[in-house]
Amino acid sequence: MPTLDICFSPELLPLYDLTGRVAVVVDILRATSSIVTALAQGVAHLVPVSEVTECQALAADGYLTAAERDGRQAEGVDLGNSPFGYLDGAVAVRGRAVAITTTNGTRALHLSQAADVVVVGAFLNLAAVAEFVRRQNKDVVIVCAGWKGKFCLEDTLYGGALAARLADAFNVTGSDATLAALDLWQAAEPDVAAYLLKSSHVRRLNSLESHKDMEFCVRPDVYDVVPVYRNGRIV
Ligand code: 3SL
Numbered sequence: 065m066p067t068l069d070i071c072f073s074p075e076l077l078p079l080y081d082l083t084g085r086v087a088v089v090v091d092i093l094r095a096t097s098s099i100v101t102a103l104a105q106g107v108a109h110l111v112p113v114s115e116v117t118e119c120q121a122l123a124a125d126g127y128l129t130a131a132e133r134d135g136r137q138a139e140g141v142d143l144g145n146s147p148f149g150y151l152d153g154a155v156a157v158r159g160r161a162v163a164i165t166t167t168n169g170t171r172a173l174h175l176s177q178a179a180d181v182v183v184v185g186a187f188l189n190l191a192a193v194a195e196f197v198r199r200q201n202k203d204v205v206i207v208c209a210g211w212k213g214k215f216c217l218e219d220t221l222y223g224g225a226l227a228a229r230l231a232d233a234f235n236v237t238g239s240d241a242t243l244a245a246l247d248l249w250q251a252a253e254p255d256v257a258a259y260l261l262k263s264s265h266v267r268r269l270n271s272l273e274s275h276k277d278m279e280f281c282v283r284p285d286v287y288d289v290v291p292v293y294r295n296g297r298i299v
Contacts, residue, residue: 069242073213085203090223094132098145100289103298104150112174120141123142172208181200187284191285198233224246
């Protein structure tokens, strides 16, 4: 039986061997939720980059630009990091390619490239990712983006939710990280939004008046897209 493990922060990735494994990269608030929403709304592909300047430079190649730092949209770009940027119609996104940089999510994607397959996970596509991972029949590491290298509740909750969905087909009891995430998930459901009110990221987003983003990002199974990060692109 393949194993499912959870890496609580990109800082811990050197302790994990991703070779031959599937990495499910998650940044519930909000990078991976926004990426899933973008592709579900018809974005052609996304290119995750490290720096805001790199992102801005790609505008010359026809890219829409999406950049966030400390929860706010960076200067001189088309979009921030809210999933509603892809939904509210203010920017026409269908068919466009998007260059994106965020504080933690795009970094976690870059650091996970040693995996055989890198998948973008969110509550929004939980069932679709679970189904995709099942079909791969490989060991899985869920890579939590965290916040500036630190543990965060919302990504860990997602890890617990995905582990619970895959518990019949994967060994989810082999690591304390997965066991802890499963316990956390049990403590939080069914009202994940209420549970997350105490989290530091939700307090941070609320101070930026982005509460509706959190309520949207914890909705399960809204989209059936499974974004895969390969050769520098998320498709
Ligand atoms: O860190 C990230 O990648 C972002 O998702 C953070 S925020 O939700 O935009 O504040």
